[in-house]
Amino acid sequence: MQVETKRRNPKMSEPTLYSTLLIDGQLVAGEGLVEAIINPASGEVLTAIAEASLEQVEAAVQAAHRAFVGWSRTTPAQRATALLAIADAIEQNAEQLARLESLNCGKPLHLARQDDIPATADVFRFFAGAVRCQQGQLAGEYVPGHTSMVRRDPVGVVASIAPWNYPLMMAAWKIAPALAAGNTLVFKPSEHTPLSILALAPALAQILPPGVLNIVCGGGEGVGSQLVGHPRVRMVSLTGDIVTGQKILQSAARTLKRTHLELGGKAPVIVCNDADIEAVVEGIRTHGYYNAGQDCTAACRIYAQAGIHDRLVRELGDAVASISFARKKDSDNEIGPLISARQRDRVASFVERALGQPHIERVTGAAAHSGAGFYYQPTLLAGCKQSDEIVQREVFGPVVTVTRFDQLSQAVDWANDSEYGLASSVWTQNLDKAMQVAGRLQYGCTWINTHFMLASEMPHGGLKRSGYGKDLSSDSLQDYSVVRHIMARHGQQLD
Numbered sequence: 001m002q003v004e005t006k007r008r009n010p011k012m013s014e015p016t017l018y019s020t021l022l023i024d025g026q027l028v029a030g031e032g033l034v035e036a037i038i039n040p041a042s043g044e045v046l047t048a049i050a051e052a053s054l055e056q057v058e059a060a061v062q063a064a065h066r067a068f069v070g071w072s073r074t075t076p077a078q079r080a081t082a083l084l085a086i087a088d089a090i091e092q093n094a095e096q097l098a099r100l101e102s103l104n105c106g107k108p109l110h111l112a113r114q115d116d117i118p119a120t121a122d123v124f125r126f127f128a129g130a131v132r133c134q135q136g137q138l139a140g141e142y143v144p145g146h147t148s149m150v151r152r153d154p155v156g157v158v159a160s161i162a163p164w165n166y167p168l169m170m171a172a173w174k175i176a177p178a179l180a181a182g183n184t185l186v187f188k189p190s191e192h193t194p195l196s197i198l199a200l201a202p203a204l205a206q207i208l209p210p211g212v213l214n215i216v217c218g219g220g221e222g223v224g225s226q227l228v229g230h231p232r233v234r235m236v237s238l239t240g241d242i243v244t245g246q247k248i249l250q251s252a253a254r255t256l257k258r259t260h261l262e263l264g265g266k267a268p269v270i271v272c273n274d275a276d277i278e279a280v281v282e283g284i285r286t287h288g289y290y291n292a293g294q295d296c297t298a299a300c301r302i303y304a305q306a307g308i309h310d311r312l313v314r315e316l317g318d319a320v321a322s323i324s325f326a327r328k329k330d331s332d333n334e335i336g337p338l339i340s341a342r343q344r345d346r347v348a349s350f351v352e353r354a355l356g357q358p359h360i361e362r363v364t365g366a367a368a369h370s371g372a373g374f375y376y377q378p379t380l381l382a383g384c385k386q387s388d389e390i391v392q393r394e395v396f397g398p399v400v401t402v403t404r405f406d407q408l409s410q411a412v413d414w415a416n417d418s419e420y421g422l423a424s425s426v427w428t429q430n431l432d433k434a435m436q437v438a439g440r441l442q443y444g445c446t447w448i449n450t451h452f453m454l455a456s457e458m459p460h461g462g463l464k465r466s467g468y469g470k471d472l473s474s475d476s477l478q479d480y481s482v483v484r485h486i487m488a489r490h491g492q493q494l495d
């Protein structure tokens with residue numbers, strides 16, 4: 001199969017075409033339900049998107065199935081060429097994509113420009129390189145007279161289902177490794193945030209052969225579950241809620257599909273007496289509230305050792321109260337709103353129940369913003385106990401709790417006493433202590449004296465109910481491929 005970039009600088013669609021799906025290489029209007037797309041920063045309707053109909057989802061899966069034969073036989077170099085072209089297209093259209101990401105999620109435009117767009121392009125570039133230098137077991141004669149070798153082959157048609165917190169970045173995490181490994185895809189963005197990936201669809205249609213990547217919009221129970229139940233889909237990859245992961249597992253069991261689940265998080269942050277408190281305050285102010293806390297790795301569950309507890313609560317409270325949001329000038333804002341009124345109300349109800357407990361103290365925040373949009377004040381709650389709902393459950397909003405501890409082993413036990421297992425951090429100036437704690441934490445990632453930092457080269461994914469399977473890194477290429485053993489029996493020995 002010839003894989004080449006058909007145009008050097010693929011241009012994206014005009015605003016009126018943001019609503020076209022990508023099916024079998026064609027940009028087509030949806031024929032299903034029409035859903036309003038809201039700007040969470042104002043609460044106003046941005047546009048309306050017609051979702052994919054049952055027939056269109058079927059057409060997308062069949063197109064991916066047909067395209068698999070050709071795409072799975074391309075060389076890593078050919079696939080890398082396509083991924084590099086996608087990265088270039090993202091950069092060439094960076095301003096428009098950032099603007100859509102900002103409008104659709106409400107996040108500050110300068111942050112979408114500075115963080116989301118470069119990180120998205122980097123993921124495509126990483127997988128373009130990684131697929132060309134994969135490593136594995138040596139070929140050899142493990143049975144006399146027979147040579148064995150191992151292949152890694154693509155799985156088939158992958159249905160990828162994404163959340164709303166970082167629409168383009170999550171699309172890249174799902175699309176890039178799956179395409180690099182030789183799979184074909186049907187990608188479904190969140191029903192709340194389809195605009196940026198739909199705007200990129202014309203460029204994708206120019207870069208990739210028809211059917212290799214299809215994009216369909218729609219809700220989870222409709223389009224999502226049709227994809228998960230489809231017999232031609234061989235693998236389902238989800239980033240989303242634990243309950244969604246459970247539903248997908250149940251449905252995928254019927255056809256024994258491979259699954260890749262990146263679910264929620266409730267990251268513990270252990271702060272020892274010997275930590276650099278200024279760095280902790282700055283780190284949590286940034287990484288506990290980034291994206292209004294709508295991040296599965298958000299530094300949201302602090303365990304503070306008794307010697308620094310009061311100072312940390314006081315200084316962090318002041319710092320959190322200074323986080324700017326809902327200001328007219330974009331560059332004045334550090335965080336955006338919650339994605340919807342429903343999500344804001346859900347966050348508010350968590351905080352309300354927490355403050356109904358006499359031992360929990362409001363340090364700052366704890367109210368919805370009174371102006372337009374779905375903003376919630378950056379909130380810090382102290383005096384929380386391990387068994388409190390606000391310590392145990394994912395809030396997915398700008399809410400951080402503090403729990404006091406005396407012995408470090410107690411903090412590690414509490415940190416591990418969670419259904420979640422995605423991300424964690426420990427803050428201390430004693431490296432021996434940091435390494436011991438990092439070794440005992442049951443989380444997919446542990447940061448030392450920082451939090452939230454991601455690298456395309458490093459695996460990201462959870463343990464326990466945070467799911468399984470890795471995004472980013474060459475581990476992800478393995479998740480999107482299957483190991484096969486090829487064994488050849490030899491004829492007579494030469495001598």
Ligand code: NAD
Binds near residue numbers: 218239240245394422
């Ligand atoms: P969600 O589970 O409601 O939705 C995620 C996606 O799943 C959406 O596209 C939705 O349409 C789809 N979906 C819902 N029900 C479905 C069904 N029955 N069948 C098929 N598809 C279905 O999650 P959300 O509210 O969009 O995102 C927030 C959640 O995502 C949080 O729990 C957060 O922690 C998690 N998350 C995890 C990671 C990670 O890397 N682990 C990253 C980002 C977000």
